[in-house]
Amino acid sequence: MHPVYVHIKKELSPFYAEEEASAMAKWISSDILHLSTLELYTGKDMNFSTKEWEELEDILRRLKQREPLQYILQEASFCGMSFHVEQGVLIPRPETEELVEWIVSDYREAGQVRILDIGTGSGCIPVSLAQLLPEAQVSSCDVSAEALRIAAMNVKRYGDKVTLFCADILKEELPECQVDVLVSNPPYITESERTDMEANVLDWEPELALFVPDSDPLRFYRRIARKGLDWLSEGGALYFEINRAYGAETVRMLEALGYRQIELRKDLSGNDRMIKAIRP
Numbered sequence: 001m002h003p004v005y006v007h008i009k010k011e012l013s014p015f016y017a018e019e020e021a022s023a024m025a026k027w028i029s030s031d032i033l034h035l036s037t038l039e040l041y042t043g044k045d046m047n048f049s050t051k052e053w054e055e056l057e058d059i060l061r062r063l064k065q066r067e068p069l070q071y072i073l074q075e076a077s078f079c080g081m082s083f084h085v086e087q088g089v090l091i092p093r094p095e096t097e098e099l100v101e102w103i104v105s106d107y108r109e110a111g112q113v114r115i116l117d118i119g120t121g122s123g124c125i126p127v128s129l130a131q132l133l134p135e136a137q138v139s140s141c142d143v144s145a146e147a148l149r150i151a152a153m154n155v156k157r158y159g160d161k162v163t164l165f166c167a168d169i170l171k172e173e174l175p176e177c178q179v180d181v182l183v184s185n186p187p188y189i190t191e192s193e194r195t196d197m198e199a200n201v202l203d204w205e206p207e208l209a210l211f212v213p214d215s216d217p218l219r220f221y222r223r224i225a226r227k228g229l230d231w232l233s234e235g236g237a238l239y240f241e242i243n244r245a246y247g248a249e250t251v252r253m254l255e256a257l258g259y260r261q262i263e264l265r266k267d268l269s270g271n272d273r274m275i276k277a278i279r280p
C-alpha cells in the first residue's frame with residue numbers, strides 16, 4: 001500500500017477499529033490526496049503540496065477528536081443524494097432512508113400528494129421525498145434556526161422544491177394545515193440511553209436532535225399523532241422513525257388515538273424502527 005495510506009492508518013489506529021481506520025485512510029488518500037486506486041496499491045510517490053499535507057494533518061487531528069467524517073467533509077449521502085451537513089444538524093442515517101423508501105413505494109403513483117415532515121434537520125427527508133415524488137408538495141419544519149439554515153442550502157441544491165418553516169411542534173399554537181402524509185424522525189433517545197452512545201455522536205451531534213426525557217419517551221410521537229387527527233386528510237398516513245425499544249408502546253399509543261392499519265416495521269438490522277398508521 002502507498003506509504004501515505006500506511007501513515008494515516010497508523011495515526012488513526014489507536015482511535016478507531018481496524019476496519020474503520022482502513023476505510024478512513026482509503027477515503028483521505030483518494031478524496032483529499034487524489035490518489036488513484038492503482039497509486040493507492042502500488043505508488044510510492046510522496047509528492048504532495050504543502051496545502052495537501054496541511055489539510056491531511058488537520059483532518060487527522062479532527063478525526064482523533066472523534067469528529068464525524070461527515071462534519072469534516074461537510075457532506076453526507078442519503079438516498080443516493082449528497083447533503084450539506086454541519087455540526088448543527090443530525091447526520092442522516094441509513095434507517096431514515098428506509099423510512100423514505102417506504103413512503104415513496106406507497107405514493108409513487110399518487111400524483112399531487114401533500115407531505116409535511118416534522119424535524120427537518122439537514123432536510124434529508126423532505127428533499128429526498130420531493131426528488132423521488134416529483135409531483136408531491138413537500139413542506140418541513142424545525143424549531144432549530146441552525147437546522148433550517150442548513151436545510152435551506154440542501155433545498156436550494158435540489159431545485160427549491162420544499163417549503164421550510166420554523167415551528168416548535170410541542171407548543172400549543174401551530175399553523176393550520178391539511179396534508180396527506182405526516183412524516184417525522186423526531187428526537188427519540190432517552191436520557192438513560194446516553195451511556196450506550198459513542199463519543200462521535202454524544203460530543204458532536206446536536207442534543208436538540210437526539211434526546212427526550214426518560215419520563216416521556218413518546219412525547220413527540222403523541223403530539224404529532226394528536227395533531228395528525230386534525231391535519232391529515234381522509235385516509236392520510238403518519239410515518240414515524242422510532243426508538244427500537246418503544247415499538248409496542250408507540251403502536252398502543254396510536255391505537256388509543258384511533259389510528260388504523262398500524263404497521264410496525266424492522267430496519268435492515270432487524271430492529272423495530274418504523275411505523276405507519278392511517279388516520280381514523
Ligand SMILES: C[S@@+](CC[C@H](N)C(=O)[O-])C[C@H]1O[C@@H](n2cnc3c(N)ncnc32)[C@H](O)[C@@H]1O
Binds near residue numbers: 123
Ligand atoms: C432526529 S433529528 C432528525 C433530523 C432529520 N429529519 C433526519 O432524519 O436526519 C430531529 C429533528 O427535530 C428537531 N426538533 C427537536 N425538537 C423540536 C420541536 N420541538 N419542534 C420541531 N422540531 C424539533 C431537531 O432540531 C432535529 O432537527
